């Protein structure tokens with residue numbers, strides 16, 4: 019289902035977060051140039067048009083870069099911050115779960131999941147099992 023962004027309605031980011039809260043991961047697409055982008059914004063970063071629709075995302079992606087953030091064990095331990103390239107093209111900063119932070123590798127195939135943290139929906143990625 020597409021969510022159309024209109025000047026009269028809530029902004030793109032709000033619509034994106036609302037969909038996420040309903041368990042739907044979407045990506046903003048520009049109807050003028052046909053390209054996807056991220057983060058949600060008012061104008062297409064590729065062509066400047068304001069014809070933005072949110073479309074369901076595949077959730078599939080590839081790790082573009084990865085960093086292990088050091089944290090004391092009593093604060094939750096080390097975690098990972100990665101840049102993920104969605105199959106649709108846009109790049110998103112997110113955490114990769116389900117694997118040791120240092121084991122996240124560039125080029126690793128990952129899949130998005132929506133988790134709730136601090137009472138808000140959050141996109142994380144998990145490695146795709148071999149052959150999946």
Ligand SMILES: [Zn+2]
Nearest residue numbers: 048051062065
């Ligand atoms: Zn565009």
